[in-house]
Amino acid sequence: MSMVLLVTNRPHLARQVRLEWDSVRQRHVLLAPEGVLLLNHTGATILGLCDGERTVVEIVEGLRGQYNRVVDDEVRDFLNRLVAKRWVELDDE
Template sequence: MTFCRTRQRQILLNPETVVVLNGSGADILELCDGRHTVAEIVTELGARYQAVPDDEVRQFLTRLVARRWVELTDG
């Protein structure tokens, strides 16, 4: 993940792909640091934003996992 000056947004760089992230998507990825659980990410986003639907965060992470951009572990 990096900041794109041209787009003035966070982007996710992958081979042959650039994903432009909205604010909450970038926040989710920043919290995917190996120390936060999914529940902690949901709680943190709830503190940052007034309404963050738990299921939307989980769906976003599920899509990232399916694309192998994020790996979820049990520990």
């Protein structure tokens, strides 16, 4: 797997990671053996689009349909941090 996020990569959650709604905290969480990450609505939306089918460009386009301001670099930075933790994996096109 590549460690450098490219616009043609197709990100998806690593096998051991789950995106879930935490009814106690009333927010989405990313659960992994290494810990829990509390997500804001935007982070949960990004990860919900990481299905291994959509490219990074397609994820950004999908976000533009839901939010007024989407910055490509911020989306890539968010995904890069999760790739570095091995919570998100990248498939090549």
